Structure formats: C-alpha cells, structure tokens
Amino acid sequence: MAQSLYLASLDTNSGKSAVAFGVMDLLTKRAGSVAVFRPIVRDENTSASDPVITLLRDHYRLSDPYGASVGVTYSDVRDDADEALSRIVDRYHALAEGHDAVLVVGSDYSDVGASVEFTFNTRVAVNLAAPMLLVITGYKQSRSDIDAALRFGVAQAEAAHATVLGTVVNRVEPDLVDEVRGAHPGTGVIAESPALNAPTVSELIDAADATLISGDPEVLTRTVGDVVVAAMTLPNLLTRLADDKAVILPGDRSEVLLGLLAAHQAEGVPSLSAVFLTGGIRPQPQILDIVAGLDSRLPIAVVQHDTFDMANLVGDVTGSLAAGGERKFALALEGFAAGVDGDDLLDRLRLSTPTVVTPIMFEHTTLARAKNLDKHIVLPEGTEPRILKAAEILLRRDVARLTLLGEESEVRSQAAQLGVDIAAAKVLNPGDHEIRERFAAEYAKLRAHKGVTTEAAYDTVADVSYFGTMMVHTGMADGMVSGSVHTTAHTIRPSFEIIKTKPEVAVVSSVFFMCLADRVLVYGDCAVNPDPNAEQLADIALSSADTAAEFGVEPRVAMLSYSTGTSGHGEAVDKVRAATEIVRDRRPDLPVEGPIQYDAAADAGVAGTKMPDSRVAGKATVFIVPDLNTGNNLYKAVQRSAGAIAVGPVLQGLRKPVNDLSRGATVPDIVNTVALTAIQAAEAGSRGMSI
Template identity: 35%
Template structure:
C-alpha cells in the first residue's frame, strides 16, 4: 500500500545462484516428462508475478526454448488498462516477449466461469478450458498455467476450481503461499498442509510449494523451520521469496494506472518506473513545501492543483540547481483550478525551455479529480508489477534466481513421469479426432426424442455426419416441437429408399449360405436396424448406433449376420470407464455369458486392441477371485488357461493373471500381493472379467458408486462398427457412443 510515512531501508537479499543446465529437449516435445505446471496461490491472492516472471525467464534461458503461459480463467485487467487483457497475460507477454497472441492465453473470463458454476455446469467449463489449453499448448515445450484467484472469482471456491482444472488437464500443481508480517513457521506449515489436502481431495497432484513474501527479521531462519516442518510429510519446498522493498513499493506507473492519470509532461517510460514511497500535498507556500521535502526520507510524489504555477516553478528551479531533495514526480489535480488550460500553458512555459538539458524535469501526471479524491484512490493502491515496471521486472527475475531452487524444479519437470490420461483429456482427444475426420453415422431410431436431441447436438458441433432413419415429415414435425435443428442431418425413409434394391442384393449375397431369398431380404430391410447395418456393410455409412428403443438382440442380430469376418471369431464388448482420475477398459460386460478359456483369451486380445485404438497403452489384467497361485478351482484354472492362450496369441501384450481387481489397479495392494516384477499389477487399464455376471455387475457398481461415466457397450469383433445403447440412455450417452463409433471407424480405415 502507498504510505504517507517514510519508506523502509532496502532489505539485503544475499542468496545463491544455480548452475544452468539443458534439461529439456531442444524440440517442442517432452517425451515422458511433465510438459505443464499449474501454479496457484492457495491464499487466492494475485501475488504470483515474481514467481511467474522468474520461472518462465529461467526455463527459457536454461531448459526449454519455447515456454508458454495460460490462464484457464482470465483474471481482471490492470486498472485503467488500455488493452483490456488479463493482468498477468499482459505483463508476461510484454515483459518476456511470449510468442502467441495474448487472446490465446486464456479460456474464458471469470464472469463466464461464474455463470457456468452458478448452474453447476462443470462439464462445459472444463471442456472449454481443455479445448483452449490444448490449442494453445501446440508448439510449446512447456506451458505454465496460473490458477484463478479470489480477486477474479468472487464467491467461487477457488481451491476446488483450480484443483479440478489441474486434475482434468493432468498437470501437477505448484502451490504458492504468501506469508504475512505476523506469520510463524507453524502457521505457514499448517496452511500449506491444509491447502495440499484440499487439492488432493479434488484429485490434483501436488508437486511442491514456493513461499512468498517472508517477513523481515530472519527470513532464512523462517524458511529453514518451514522446510523442516514439511520435510517429514513429503511436501518439497522449492524456494522462499522474502518481502522485498522494491517489489512492495508503489511506483509512479502504478499510481498513473490506478488513477487513470495522463502524463502531462516528461519522459514516457524510464522516469515513471521510479518509487514514490511518500506523498507531499503542496497546499501551502513554497517555503512550507521546501520544509516538507527536507523531512522526506524516501522518494516522494508532490501533489498540487493545476493552477499552482508557483509550485511548478519551484520544482523546476530545484531541478535546474541540481537539488538533492528526493522528488520522483508531481501529480496535478483539478481542485482550485478554474482554468486548467491556463495551467497547461503555464506548464509549457515553465518547463518547455528545459527540453534536452541535463536537468530534464521529473514526470508530471495530471488527473481530472479533486486532490482529496485522488489521495483516497492512491491510498488504496497496492504495489504491483506492471508491463512498464522495468526495474521491478528485472529485480523479480533476480530475486527468483536467488531464492528458488529453479534447477531442482526444472529437474523435477524433466524427470520421467507416469503419463496420466484423465477422463476429460481422454474425451477431448476423442472429440478432436471426430472433429478432424467426421464419420457418417446412421441412427435408426428416428422417433426417439433423445436420439433426435443427440443428433442435433452432434451436427451442431460437427462431431459426425448424421443420417437418421424414419419418416422425414414425422421427424421434422417432432424436431420443431422439441426446438431442434436437424437441417444438417440426412433423414431417410428406409421403407421407400431408392437404395433399397441395392441393399436387398447385398443382404442376399451376405446371407446366401443361409439360402436367403430377395423377398425375405426385402422384408428384413423393413427393420431400421437391418437397413442401418446394410448401409454400413455397403459403405454408405461408417457405423451405426442403436438400442435406445430396441433390445440388444434386435440391435446386434443384423450385425452378427453380415458384419462378422474370418478374423472376427468372437463378438464381445467393452465399457470405457471414465473414473474421476483415470480411464479403464472393462470387458466383457454385455455379450458373452460364460466364455470358455479360448473365448476369454480372445476377449482379452480384442479388448487390448480396442484400448489402443482409443489412445491407451494396454496393460491387461485377467481377473479372478484369486491372485496368482493363491487359490484353486475350475474358475481360477479357466482364467489361468486363458492367460496362457492370450500370451501365445499376442506375446507383445503386457498381460497378467489370474489377478484380483484390487491388485490389478492399486499399486499399494499389488506390492503386497505380487512380489515378482510386473508391468501390469497395480497399473492395469484393461480389466477382463471371467463372466458376464461379474462384469456387468461390476461396471454398474463402479458407475453408481463413483459417478464414473461408462461409455458403452462398445462392440468388438465386427468388421465395421455397430454399437448398442441402453434403453435408459441419456442424450450424452448417445453422443459419446457416436463418438466412440467414429473412433472405431477411423481405426478400421487406418486413419487414426
């Protein structure tokens, strides 16, 4: 805050420097390492500027050639900003010459985020953040993300918001924690641990903490005590910035910004980047002004009204005489100035002749408000680092390098990491593939309002080209009643299609081994599911999604008849289980009741291929009620035999079994139950259940207990994709299944 009292002495910042090493690849990829870090001030304050400036500067100089900066939720601009950009976006883009346009460095405004959260629309908020972030991330070695502050989000729970964003993106969090003048090591340790728990509770991964604004006195001792307090609980302290007089001083450019003042006279840049730790209000005589200046112990700002030409002349005289009095600038207010144009003329007369001299006058600011109002506004001014604060910017970089172990932080970022594919990122990747190469998907259930709503949304988002089967006039009437736009969708009356005879011939050919006659084929094609399957079989559509109004048998039977090939000995299914912090593949949970060992092996191999088609590196666990050789019985032996067959079919797969579910997915339990080295135990992402009873109940139990999104069943074993919906499906279920069907189609075509 701006003070009317004398300024404090400069704090000595003796510290250490670190060796500069190239830790990241010269190219714009960080294989196996962390390519982003999420910095959030866990107090919700806006004091991250020194950390951001120092970290990005250090990384660009030593580790990564192209570092980016991104705010998921944009903070407010600087007061009276001429750009309207979020303050740290403007600062870092200007000070560090970041390459991308500032408009690309945030996903949404705080007001937009609040509106979404007010109605509980977390999904749209996170989807928008991920989409904007992924677009920005391209071409950067590393991206520094900054969390939202309470100053930007009103009543929003910023801890939860930042944690959920970081968790969804899959980036670790670096906590920043500001100390106060009365902070103790114990209070800061407790604050850090409480904040970490809040982040972990919302699935965020915490990398460590950087402390900021450690109070004067013994900051090194305070830092040592904090490190000791956090060491035993495994929270690394990467550094502690002390309270710094230069960074905490209010400077002329900040006063200009907070008042919305104009530079009436003087140099544009350098002179405004100077401190004003005290204010003198020149309402009396010049002699009184001289006395006040003599009492100043720091650089001061002289405030007077625009008509006080005597004060202007006095200051000019002091400058000409080289007076040591500490004047950093002047502020002219409107109070008592009936003719401001006369004051401007006097200003030019007083100072115009000094241009080019060695005694160039100090900057003179002008504001159109009374002195009292100006002083009130100035008293509320907080120290900040503006894009024009060149001295502060350079000092912040130096302070960071002295007091933060940046090399340790960069080493941690560059270390190999388990690449978590979060459900949100998983869904984003699927949707991006759909957007880049939209497939033609047929929906046979044209009179189901959920199907129509999903079709309208898919078409609007351009996720796929949709064909709807049914009576066009009836579907159009229903769409209007529901307020849906289906203008981008094709609507085909399958009972009167000009392609009917083509499909009759194709169906007869496909079923000739069964002796199917044309009349029988024509009758069969009256069923919309059969018609849709024949569109897929002939290449007129890339895939089919049905089941909202049909049984699984009615949906799948036509596909079983014409879409099974010699390399598809068994049709099975998987669910993509989008858990809060990871994605698992469950199979078979919908088709095969009690598969024999060879069938179970086929399900495992096919499920692994499906997982890979969706961007997952498969680690297959073949589940049983017993792990390894700890149990016996026909069911365990069946799974053990299936494991042998599967490994013989695909020796390249990471596959383990028999294994219990907990040992398959939990590293701690796996370590206790399985002593031999394993690439699967504790980190399986493809879970093969021994029978339908176990699989179906497990997926539903997990879905209901955890709130996981269960995408499926996704059918496996067809030469072209056909997928079944639950009759209780939602609009989102249909959209997700269409997206998955599109991914399968791309896989069939080899276009992924």
C-alpha cells in the same frame, strides 16, 4: 506448482462465464488435474450457489469441494481490502496444491464501481502470480469503443504490474468481427450469439413465477429467441410467428390457444418455444381436455401478470449458460473455438505435460480425433429426443456426418419442437422403395444359406436396425450407433448376420471405458458373451487390448478370477488360466497376468504382496472378466460406488463398427459413442477393410 490463468473482465455484459467455459475446456485437454477458483463472490454465494463455480464443477467433474473454490465475499473486501487479499492468496494456494492448472475467474462487477473492481482484480492476479486473460465486451459497442476498452484494460493491468497473457473481445456484432480481428491481431474475437444469451423457457417460467399446465419438461431448456404479443386475430397472428418465438396471450383467448397448438404441430409452420397465458386465467376444463388430447410438447404456462407487464418482464431476463444444458454448452464452445486460437493460448501458458489421462482428457482426445476423420455415422433412432439433441451437438462440433433414420417430416418436426438444429443431417426413410429393394437383394444373397428369400428380406430390411446395418455393410455409412430405445439384441443381431467378424477374431465382444477420477480403464466383456470358453476369453482379451491401444490406453491385461496365481483350482479359475496362456502364446509382447484378483490387479500395495514381480499386477489397465454375470455387476458397481463414467458398451471384433447404447444413455453418452465409432471406422480402414 499449478499453473494458473486469471480471467478478468472490465465490466458487465462481457459474457465472461461463456469464455470461462471455453478456457476450462482448453485446460482440461492439456492438464491432468484442473481446479476453478473465484477470489470474490457475493455474500450469499459462499456455500454452494456461485453459478460459475457450479457450472464448471458439474460439467467438468472437478473433484474439489465447492467451498475450496471460494476466496472471500464482497463484504470482506469492503471491510478490509488488504486482509481480504491475504485470505484470497492463502485459499488459492491451499486449492492449487496438487493441481496442474487453476482457472481463476474474476469478480462479476455486482457491488462496486467497475474501475475500482478491475483494479482490485489486477492486485489479486499479481499476488497469485497468475497471468491475466482480459475479456472486453463487444455487446452494442462500436469499433472505436472496443479499441478504447482494449487499450484501457491492457494499460491498467500493466500499470499494476500484472502480466497480460491475452485479450478476448466477446459478444461482437457479427458484421464487426472481421474488422476488429484485423485491427487487433492476436486478440480473440467472439461473435455475439443470440441463442447463447437468450433465456430458456424454464428461466422465463421462473422469472414470471408461472405455472406450467401443459407441455414436455424436456422442452423447457429450449431458448426463447423473441416474443410476440397476441393482440390480434389468429390469421394475422400466424403471419408473425417464427421458430423459437414465445407467444404472450391473454388467458381468456382459448380459441387462439387452440389455433396456435394446431399450427405448432402442422408441417411447414414455425415451431414455437412456449405460450404464456396472462392474467392468471386458466383455460376451462373442456379446453384443457382438448389440449391434452393434442399431445403437444409445446409448454403452456399461466402467469399472474397482465399482458403488458409480462412483455416487459421477458425483455429484462438474460439467459444463463447453465440453464440451456448441452445445447448452450455446444454453442459456447463453438463460438469460443471459432474466435480464440486455443492452441496458441495454451502454448503461451506453458502447461507442463500431464502424467495421467483423466476422463475429460480422454473425451477431448476422442472428439478431436473423430473431428479430423470426417466419418459418416447412421443413427437409426431418428425421432428419439436424446438422439436429436446429440445430433445437433455432433454437427455443431463437426464430429461426424450423420444420417438419421425415420420419416423425414416426423424427424424434422420432432427436432423443431425440441428446438434443435439438425439441418446438416440427412434423414432417410427405411421404407424408401429403391434403397429398400437394393438392400433386400443384398441381404437375401448374404442369408441365402439360411433360406432367406428376397420377399422375406424386403420386410426384414425395413427394420431400422437392419436398414442401418445394411448402410454400413454397403458403404453408405462408416458406422452405426443405436440402442437408446432398442434392446442390445435388436441393435447388434443384424451385425452378426451381415457385417460378421474380422478374419482373426472368433467372437464379437465388448468393452466399457471406465472413466475414474484420474485414469481411464477398460473392462471387457461386460455386455455380450454370457460364459465364454478359454479360447473365446483369450480372443476377448486380445480384442480389448487392441481397443484400449486404439484409444490411447496402454494395454496391461489382467485376466480376472477369484484367485491369484497358482493359489486356486477349479473349473472357473482353470478356464482363466488356460485363456491367459493362449494370450501369451498368440501375443508374447502383450503384458498379461492371470488368473488374478481385482485388488491385486489394481492396487500396487496388494500386488507387492501377492505378485511382486509382475508387469501387470498393481497397474493393470485392461480388466477381462470370466463371464457376463461378473462383468455386468463389476462395471455397474464401480460406476455407482466410485462415481465412474462408463462409456460403452463399445463392440469389438466386427469388420465395421456398430455400437450399442444403454437405454439410459444421456446426450453426452451418445456424443462420445458416435465419436468412438468414427475412430473405430478409421482404424478398420487403416487395416485395409472397406469402409
């Protein structure tokens, strides 16, 4: 039976959804299969609109249909509370069957009195046999208010015979955190985070029914920390600007608008989040032409409200966790980790040990391992928005130390316009004279046999890929991740010339970690070698097996072909057969099978017919393709048709790690790849290689 945890708050404004996000993050670390359940939702949220269910299902890729996560509505409870409770229990057990853990998120206090609603939540928890984690709001509360709420909540729950697993006080004023924590040992205490609870530009646009007339859509997830009403001349207004502020400006003040845009793009001036033009007045066409010519990311929106009404409306909008995207997710997890002892909470919950490694567990393990290694990764594409957004998350979660390449003023200005914090990252300009000269001398020495002179090398190392690779080669960085805007060849060619392969490896190759619903598989080589010969194919198989083991995937290697066993002949299948024998000779301990078709390698039923005595057939974890054409199509077909997440390509065989991103890489892809690179750097170091 699934272990469950019932998350309940005593009132509104507790920030329960952010706590639920943190708890789900913990559960997915330990449990193989996790679900979310809401016993009570609003009447309109029965089909597909409850924000907590949607957030957790989407972010943690939960497999159950939305409707399976819903109990009853408020109307059902009002009509017949006992019947509603019975239906909740039935629907919960239908969902829980087949899962290791279920997070039950209590109701939102949107329909009835708080005390009545909390009482019903405790009844539900008791009937589900789910221990409760109580969330108390610390928002605008004194220490005595918090003390009283904790006593009341625990007493009420225990009086109803509920088991209280723990308590969390959320949104506590920062100067009260230590005092509350000292008074209540064992209670989680999470500080108020203005950025986490602030609305995004997009949320304000929706709330005001505004029309966006200029700006970069990527910036709409930026939070609005405060607003300033532009009811004064531009020089006085400029003294009142600050990072993340939005300006509310009468729509007929075009001269102020142009001044704000110029200031927004100037170095050393605070970076605004948005400008709202009131009164429904659009700037004149000639003004809009100037705005377009400035090519600014700053969102500019027209609202029908007058200035006073717009200022009041902004004050009434509370930001949601989902609207802020990856940045808010990182803030929520950062606050939760700082305030709650997650390991202790999970130990008390007594989750059973999972029998599978899910994609989420794989990502958690990777990030946690990287965090403990303190590696330094260089990101050559320092002005790319996805790189900057990923950098903020990596720095907030202490996954790695980072250096971004580019002109510092440009990199930091770009980050400011996106509303991301990269203050902890180093920024290095490849045109820096002293470092460039040192790198040129070293590169010329490495490539002297190719006739490369110091003068030619001076131009070569100014390229960001060469500069980043030289940082790794000389020990200024432990690894490099690039490719979000550069080709694979541009990213990895310098590593072939400078870093070179490990002594025991003949060829550089790659793998993708294919994250399926219930397991992680390794595919190699799908990105580098077009048509490897038998010796190279064996080398790829051995490298892929080692990479799989490094990241917690037990290697059972399938050498893929169009035939299985001895049934086929021809140049292509003979190559795979020869490569398999080479692998067996070099690593007799490694489970390997080949040639073998994909279905026989992956499906136990097919394997029982075709290769009943094989150690690999039906349970392969590492799949080696015979050529790049097969590999590239295979991983993309599985990615699209099975909904798998492909992490990679991860390069293998180099003395020090350099990894290539897909040009379609998302922010989470970049975060995961940097973590993988940090782990590779540590593994290289443990084998005695200089990092």
